[in-house]
Amino acid sequence: MKKINVFFCMTVLLTTVMFMNSCSKEEQIVPKITSVELEHLPTKTVYYVGEEFDVSGLTLKVTYSDNLSKIVVVKKEQVAGFTSTAPNSNLVLQVKESGFLVTFSVSVASNAVQSVSIKHNPSKVVYTLGESLSLEGMALEVAYENGITKEINSVSADMISGFDSSKPSLKQLLKVVVEDKEASLEVSVLPIKVVNNEIVSSVASEVRSFVIPEGITAIKEAAFFDNATVEEVVFPTSLRSIGDEAFDHCLNLKLADLSKTAVVELSNGVFGRTALTTISLPKTLKIVGPMAFYSTRNLKEVTLPDGVEEIGLTAFTNSAIETITIPNTVYSIGRAFYQCDMLKTIRTAGTKTTVSTDKVAKIEGECFNHSANIETLEIPESITTIGISVLGQCKVKHLTLPASVRMLAHNAFGGASSLEEITLKSATKVVASYYPVPSTIKAIKVPAQLVDEYKADQFWKDFADKIIAL
Numbered sequence: 001m002k003k004i005n006v007f008f009c010m011t012v013l014l015t016t017v018m019f020m021n022s023c024s025k026e027e028q029i030v031p032k033i034t035s036v037e038l039e040h041l042p043t044k045t046v047y048y049v050g051e052e053f054d055v056s057g058l059t060l061k062v063t064y065s066d067n068l069s070k071i072v073v074v075k076k077e078q079v080a081g082f083t084s085t086a087p088n089s090n091l092v093l094q095v096k097e098s099g100f101l102v103t104f105s106v107s108v109a110s111n112a113v114q115s116v117s118i119k120h121n122p123s124k125v126v127y128t129l130g131e132s133l134s135l136e137g138m139a140l141e142v143a144y145e146n147g148i149t150k151e152i153n154s155v156s157a158d159m160i161s162g163f164d165s166s167k168p169s170l171k172q173l174l175k176v177v178v179e180d181k182e183a184s185l186e187v188s189v190l191p192i193k194v195v196n197n198e199i200v201s202s203v204a205s206e207v208r209s210f211v212i213p214e215g216i217t218a219i220k221e222a223a224f225f226d227n228a229t230v231e232e233v234v235f236p237t238s239l240r241s242i243g244d245e246a247f248d249h250c251l252n253l254k255l256a257d258l259s260k261t262a263v264v265e266l267s268n269g270v271f272g273r274t275a276l277t278t279i280s281l282p283k284t285l286k287i288v289g290p291m292a293f294y295s296t297r298n299l300k301e302v303t304l305p306d307g308v309e310e311i312g313l314t315a316f317t318n319s320a321i322e323t324i325t326i327p328n329t330v331y332s333i334g335r336a337f338y339q340c341d342m343l344k345t346i347r348t349a350g351t352k353t354t355v356s357t358d359k360v361a362k363i364e365g366e367c368f369n370h371s372a373n374i375e376t377l378e379i380p381e382s383i384t385t386i387g388i389s390v391l392g393q394c395k396v397k398h399l400t401l402p403a404s405v406r407m408l409a410h411n412a413f414g415g416a417s418s419l420e421e422i423t424l425k426s427a428t429k430v431v432a433s434y435y436p437v438p439s440t441i442k443a444i445k446v447p448a449q450l451v452d453e454y455k456a457d458q459f460w461k462d463f464a465d466k467i468i469a470l
Contacts, residue, residue, distance in 0.1 A: 031064035036100035039071055048111030048146040053082040053093075060097055072097060084108050113179040115143045119151060125187045126213050128194040129203070133163045138185075142178055152178070165189050168205035191230070192223070197238075204229040208252075212236050219246045228252060235261045245269040254298070258282050266292040268312075281305050288315050290334070295319060300342075304330075306350040311336040313364075316343075328353045328381040331361035339370040344395075346377050353382040353404070360385050365409065368394070379405060391416045401425060408436040421445065423470065432459040445470050 043057035055076040063069040074095055081093045088108045095102045123137035140152040155176075162174040168191035176183040190212070191205040198218040209232035216236055221243030224230060232255040233247075239261040247253055248269045256271065259280040265287040271279070272294035279293075283305050290312035293299060296319045303325040304311075313334035316324070320342045326333075327350040337343060346368070365388035368374060374394040379386075381402040392415040399413065400423040407430065413419055414435030422437055423445040424430050436459060437444065446454050448469035455464040 031066040031068065033062055033098050033100070034065050035063045036097045036102055037061050037063075038095075038102050038104055041104055042106075045106045047084050047106060047108045048144065049084055049087060049108060050111060050144075051084050051108075051146075053079065053084075055079060058095070060095065060102060062097065082106070109145070111145050113142055113181045114145055116176060116178045116181040116183045117141045118176065118183050118185060121185065122155075125185075126211075127165050127187060127189045128192050128199075128213070129165060129168065129189065130193065131165050131189075133157060133160065133165075135160070140176065140178065140183070142181075160185070163187070168203060168207045170207045191227075199223045202227050202230065208232065209255075210234075212239070214238050217241070219243060221245060222248070224250055224253075226250070231255070233257070235263075237261060239263055241265070242267055242270050245272065247274055248272045250274045254278070256280070258285075265289055268292070269294060271296060283307060286310065288312060288336075290314055291317070293319050293321070296321070303349075306352060310334075314338060316340055323347070325349050326378075326380055330380045331382045332359060333363045333367055333380075333383075335364050335366050335369075337368050337371055338366055340368075341371065342373060343368075343371045344373050344375050346374065348378040348380050353380075361404070363387055363390050365389055366392075368392075369415070385409070386412045388412065389415055391419075394418055397421065399423070401430070403427060406430060408432045411435045413437050414439075425470075429453050429457065429460075432457070434459060436460070437463065441466055443468055 039059040039061040040057055042055055044054045055074055058074040060072045060074060061069055062072050078095050079093055087110045090105050091108055092103050092105050119141040120137060120139040122135050124134040135155045138155045140155060141149055142152055143149045159176055160174050169189045172187050172189060174185040174187060176185055190210050191203045191207050192199045193201045197215055198220055199216060200220045200223060202224045204227055208229055211234040214236045215238050217238055217240050219242045222245045224247045225245055226249045228251060230250055231252050234257040237260045242263060244267045253274040253276060255278045256276060257280045259282055261282045262284045263282050264284055267289045269291040272291050274296055276296050276299045279302060285305055285308050287310045292315045294314055294317055299319055299321055301323045302321060304327055306327045307329050308327050309329055310332040311330060311334060315336040317338050319340055321340055322342050323345040325347045328348055329352055361383050362385040363383055367390045369389055369392040372393045374396055377396050377399055379401055381404050384404050385407045386405060386409060388409045389411045391413050394416050395418050396416060397418055397420045399419060403425040406426055410433040414437060417438050417440060419438050419441055421443040429450055444463055444467045446467060451467055451469050454460045454467045
């Protein structure tokens with residue numbers, strides 16, 4: 001009885017193990033992919049040249065050996081064959097999935113340029129003779145067939161035609177071409193030659209009025225000499241110096257605006273023999289050089305800025321100037337207003353005076369001589385000495401010498417026969433030489449405490465009966 005039970009138990013156990021092995025094998029069977037097919041095309045199937053592939057919406061249907069299936073969303077890296085460098089009405093793309101290959105088609109249209117416009121002009125639109133084209137800062141706006149507008153910042157020289165800096169041009173239109181569409185860019189070429197930020201020469205041209213570009217630091221000697229066409233010039237803040245005769249004999253130059261420059265000196269003959277009617281001077285100006293405005297027959301009025309210290313020999317000689325304002329900072333006036341036949345008024349301005357440590361603060365001899373129409377003459381408060389025969393035949397009747405004047409040279413005002421009254425404000429007696437005032441003078445006013453001293457002086461005593469207290 002025990003043997004039978006043992007056999008029976010072993011049979012049951014073996015049967016159980018076999019059954020369990022059979023179940024395990026059935027659980028390990030994995031369904032195989034039997035097919036992959038396109039479920040949905042991508043949302044975008046029409047492209048334009050230059051566009052990138054968009055995988056959105058592209059899905060596959062994957063079917064297995066057990067007849068089950070699933071939808072797979074395709075990733076961009078699974079797609080091969082896309083290029084949009086040229087038009088193609090039937091561009092076949094491939095999708096790889098689990099060893100299967102699925103194809104579908106898209107189209108690529110030409111996407112031609114519809115229009116071109118200039119969004120930003122280049123930083124440089126004003127050129128000088130011989131300069132090269134610069135497109136820095138330029139941007140284009142390009143509209144395409146697909147309705148997209150793009151900004152192009154890398155504008156190259158091969159897109160531009162028509163530039164020529166070999167000759168001046170008031171208005172030069174350049175063509176900007178992208179594919180077959182055009183836009184226009186306007187530049188100008190000034191009639192000046194520039195080397196190392198200095199104007200070295202100019203040419204006559206249709207460009208009559210212009211602004212010298214920023215960055216120019218100097219105008220060299222005779223750069224515009226005898227230029228017959230230039231009429232108006234505005235100078236840049238960067239300008240530091242102007243050479244001798246730079247604009248001499250520019251017979252049509254009417255306006256010069258130096259007001260924003262850092263020029264210190266108007267050099268020899270710089271605006272001589274021009275047609276200037278208006279001159280605007282900078283606050284930095286210290287010296288008006290010899291012949292600076294010689295024979296300017298249209299310039300009627302000049303105001304020298306506070307800070308000017310010297311006015312050179314014949315600076316305004318033979319000009320038609322009628323009124324000039326001289327600052328009290330001036331300590332040297334050469335024979336600057338000799339033979340100014342239209343000059344009527346010389347005024348002073350400003351509360352600041354310049355004290356010269358190395359020069360005598362002086363009005364040189366014959367400064368205002370042969371200027372017969374002078375009616376008003378004010379002497380700058382920095383002047384200490386009046387030279388020989390500074391004032392001849394004129395119309396001045398009353399003259400006041402500021403307290404700074406301490407010395408009158410020979411015949412200082414002796415030739416001014418119209419002079420009726422002179423006031424000497426110096427706190428000490430003004431040293432005089434022969435004929436300090438005309439013999440016809442009616443009154444010489446001096447500080448009360450100095451009346452007797454003047455009357456006793458060798459060169460003033462001949463006018464004793466005219467000397468009275470202020």
